[in-house]
Amino acid sequence: MKNNKDFIWRRKHLLELKDLSEAEINHIFETADGLKVVSQRSIKKAPSLRGKVIVNLFFEDSTRTRTSFALAASRLSADVLEFTAKASSISKGETLRDTARNIEAMGIDTVVVRHGAAGAPHMLTECIDACVINAGDGFHEHPTQGLLDIYTIREMKGDVKGKKIAIVGDIAHSRVARSNIWALHTLGAEIFLVGPPTLMPPAADQLPVTVCDNFDAILPDLDVVNMLRIQFERSSGATIPSIADYAGRFGLTENRMKRCKPDVTVMHPGPINRGIEMESAVADGPNSTILKQVSNGLAVRMAVLFLVNQASLLPPSERVGG
Amino acid sequence: MALLFDANQISDYIEKLSEFIYKDLGNSKSIALLGIRSGGEFIGKRLQKILLEKGMSQVDFGIIDNTIYRDDLNLMGDRQPRIRTTEIDFSLDDRIVVMIDDVLYSGRSIRAAIDAMMDFGRPSMVKLAVLFDRGGHELPIAADYVSEKVDVPSGKKITVFIEEKDGVEKVEIA
Numbered sequence: 001m002k003n004n005k006d007f008i009w010r011r012k013h014l015l016e017l018k019d020l021s022e023a024e025i026n027h028i029f030e031t032a033d034g035l036k037v038v039s040q041r042s043i044k045k046a047p048s049l050r051g052k053v054i055v056n057l058f059f060e061d062s063t064r065t066r067t068s069f070a071l072a073a074s075r076l077s078a079d080v081l082e083f084t085a086k087a088s089s090i091s092k093g094e095t096l097r098d099t100a101r102n103i104e105a106m107g108i109d110t111v112v113v114r115h116g117a118a119g120a121p122h123m124l125t126e127c128i129d130a131c132v133i134n135a136g137d138g139f140h141e142h143p144t145q146g147l148l149d150i151y152t153i154r155e156m157k158g159d160v161k162g163k164k165i166a167i168v169g170d171i172a173h174s175r176v177a178r179s180n181i182w183a184l185h186t187l188g189a190e191i192f193l194v195g196p197p198t199l200m201p202p203a204a205d206q207l208p209v210t211v212c213d214n215f216d217a218i219l220p221d222l223d224v225v226n227m228l229r230i231q232f233e234r235s236s237g238a239t240i241p242s243i244a245d246y247a248g249r250f251g252l253t254e255n256r257m258k259r260c261k262p263d264v265t266v267m268h269p270g271p272i273n274r275g276i277e278m279e280s281a282v283a284d285g286p287n288s289t290i291l292k293q294v295s296n297g298l299a300v301r302m303a304v305l306f307l308v309n310q311a312s313l314l315p316p317s318e319r320v321g322g
Numbered sequence: 323m324a325l326l327f328d329a330n331q332i333s334d335y336i337e338k339l340s341e342f343i344y345k346d347l348g349n350s351k352s353i354a355l356l357g358i359r360s361g362g363e364f365i366g367k368r369l370q371k372i373l374l375e376k377g378m379s380q381v382d383f384g385i386i387d388n389t390i391y392r393d394d395l396n397l398m399g400d401r402q403p404r405i406r407t408t409e410i411d412f413s414l415d416d417r418i419v420v421m422i423d424d425v426l427y428s429g430r431s432i433r434a435a436i437d438a439m440m441d442f443g444r445p446s447m448v449k450l451a452v453l454f455d456r457g458g459h460e461l462p463i464a465a466d467y468v469s470e471k472v473d474v475p476s477g478k479k480i481t482v483f484i485e486e487k488d489g490v491e492k493v494e495i496a
Contacts, residue, residue, distance in 0.1 A: 008402050034387060034405030043441040048390040076390075303405075310395075310402050318400060 009307040010320040013125050013132040016141040018182040019321070025183055029151055031303035032296070038075050039298055048306055049078035052109040057100065058135070059085040059115045064270055064294060065135050065145070069112045072301035081108070096120060097127045104128045109309060113137075125322050131308040136175050144304055145269050146179025148297040150187065152289050153224050155296065156265045161188035164221050166212075168194040168250055169228030169277055172201045172239075176269045177228060181207055192218055195250055198239040199230070215250050219259040226267040227252050227277045243276055252278045257287065265289055326472070326480065329491035335453050335469035336365060340372040342467035343420060343451060352380030353418045354445075358435045359387045359406050361424030364486040365453060369422060384410035386421075386442075388434035414443030420467075424482040426452040429463035454493070456480055 007027055017025070038046050054073040056066055066082075073080045083103065094102075100111060110131040113121050118138030125132045136142040150160060157163055165184055171177045171193050184191050185208040193200060193209045204211050212218055219225075230239075230246065240246045252266065266278075266287045274280045283290060311319055327335070347353050355373075357366025363385045370383040387406045395403060421435055432450060439448070451467040456474040474480045478495050485491045 005404060007404075008400055031405045034407050035390070037408050038390075038441075041442050045441070046390045047437075048395055306390075306405070310398075313396060313399055315399075 008314075008318075009311050010314060010318060012308055012311045012314075012319050013121070013134075013321055014143050014304055014308060015121050015125070015132065015134045015321070016182070017143045017146050017179045017186075018141070020183065020186065022186050025147070025150070025186060028147055028300065028303050028307065029154060031307060032151060032299040035076075035302040035306070036296075036299040038302070039295070044075055045077055046075065047077045049073065049076035049309060052076075052078040052309060053081065053107060054078045054110045054112060054305065055081045055083055055103055055108050055130075056135075057083045057103070057111050057113040059096075059113075059120075060136065062114055062135070064297070065114065065142075068294070068297045069133075069135065069144075069301050069305075072298050072305055073110075075298070076302055076305060078109075078305070096124070100124050100128050104130055109312070110305060131312050133304060133308060138175065139173055139178070140175055141179045141182075142175040142269075143179050144297065144301050145176045146183050147304070148293055148300040149176070149180055149226060149267060149269065150183050151300050152267065152293050152296050153189075153265065155292070156289060157223055160184065162190065163223040164190045164192065164218075165224040165226065166192040166194050166218060166222050167226045167228065168215065168252070170199045170230045170239075171195055171204070171228070172199050173231040174228050180226065181209060185209075192222070194218065196240060196246070216256065216259065219256060220261070222260060222264055224265045224267065225252060225260070226269075228269070229271065229273050229277055247276050251276060252282050254279055254281050254285075257282055257285070260287075263287070267293060269293070323494050323496045325492055326495050327493040329485070332453070332482070332484075332491050332493065336368055337372065338469045339365075339451050339453060339467055340369050340376065342469075343369065343449075344373060344376050344378065346449075346467070347418060347420070348376065348378060350378075350418055352382065353378070353420060354382040354384065354412065354414065356384050356386045356410070356419055356421045356435075356439060358421060358423045358431065359385055359389075360487060361482060361484075362422040364484045365424060366422035367486075369451070382412045382417075384408075384412065386410065386435055386438055388431060388438045391434035391437045393430055393434065408438070408442075410442055414439065414445050416444070416446045418447045418449070419445040420449045420451050423450070423452050424454065424484075425480055426450075426455045426463075426465050426468070427458055429459045429461035432463050433461055453482060454480065 112133045114135040118140035121134040191209040355366045357363035373381045387408045389403045449466040452465045454472045455468045
């Protein structure tokens with residue numbers, strides 16, 4: 001779907017994909033298409049966000065997302081501030097609200113926030129004037145990961161509409177899964193959640209998906225398989241009998257790949273637990289788009305940074321979501 | 323809306339532009355045309371065809387989007403810029419590059435396009451070809467090849483409609 005050339009991006013914040021329309025998602029993708037070239041040429045810089053200050057406000061560990069946002073901001077010539085909770089006044093009891101307001105007082109334009117509590121980014125929008133981008137909040141959403149996953153699917157498969165896409169693994173604790181589900185649903189994909197019942201969200205039947213615990217049965221029909229890691233750090237108590245049992249039933253192995261369509265796209269948001277959800281040969285194989293997801297993530301995040309800053313120039317009455 | 327030129331006249335102006343370029347650069351081993359989105363991209367494509375038909379041995383064609391280099395990104399409000407793709411599949415290093423646009427006005431669009439182009443490589447020479455120069459330059463930028471100088475009153479806009487992009491071919495002032 002091509003957007004109307006007069007489409008205006010009206011969101012100063014990107015908090016979740018659940019509310020985004022098809023036109024909004026496509027606009028992010030078209031913008032990412034235009035910005036991708038910056039990272040592909042020898043001078044990997046453009047002046048579009050020159051003079052803007054972006055803060056990475058991360059209260060949870062991160063490799064890919066933090067680095068990706070920092071690089072995306074840098075590619076657009078913004079200044080980047082890195083903030084980690086461990087090395088901050090948070091350890092002295094400062095609240096999230098006070099932390100953000102103090103940083104904002106130094107003059108910042110955009111906050112990229114990752115927090116263990118769902119809703120933390122939304123709360124921030126109510127106490128600071130800067131643009132807020134959710135980089136992952138609890139089990140809620142990870143919007144830019146969802147976007148880059150689908151941007152990659154679009155690159156590999158063309159139109160997402162009608163494609164059969166499986167998200168496999170620890171869905172219950174996955175904000176990435178939720179972001180993917182909402183945006184894929186909006187774009188008309190057919191979504192399968194695959195995994196043991198103990199790793200399915202309690203209200204999975206209320207999601208626009210088909211839940212399945214027999215991975216082998218649906219493999220031949222799938223266009224895309226998006227594998228997730230078991231998030232041991234987020235789950236309490238035993239959710240699987242053993243890692244070996246899980247890998248045997250839900251791991252993407254070379255044998256399972258033989259049952260898939262030859263051009264099936266294999267994805268993973270990272271970090272990978274090799275040998276558990278995915279064999280190394282599959283992760284590094286010809287169907288894998290794991291590294292492409294990372295490079296696409298840069299273009300998508302550049303697009304999001306650019307667009308939220310553009311929306312901040314609109315009068316509040318013409319914005320959506322604050 | 324007042325019609326200034328029709329399709330036949332536009333075709334003549336593109337041919338005239340090609341003659342200027344050919345007269346100046348026809349003996350060059352190769353040149354690269356860069357159409358500036360969106361006014362220059364289809365004009366540039368036509369110029370490539372004409373120059374090759376005139377006998378130039380190598381005329382590469384690319385499209386450059388200057389949006390992210392604009393100097394008014396923070397001033398546009400609800401006239402939000404739309405970033406489109408740049409498509410240059412050849413090196414610009416040591417090349418003679420002719421940038422193509424439909425209308426030269428303030429010169430800011432050309433400035434942005436030049437800055438965008440320079441981040442792709444280092445041409446040996448850069449020239450600018452435009453169909454129409456309406457004056458009112460705000461930067462010290464002038465075209466090397468101009469099909470026609472057009473007197474457009476301040477406050478009025480000249481719009482070039484191209485068949486491949488707009489489904490119709492004409493120039494209007496409004």
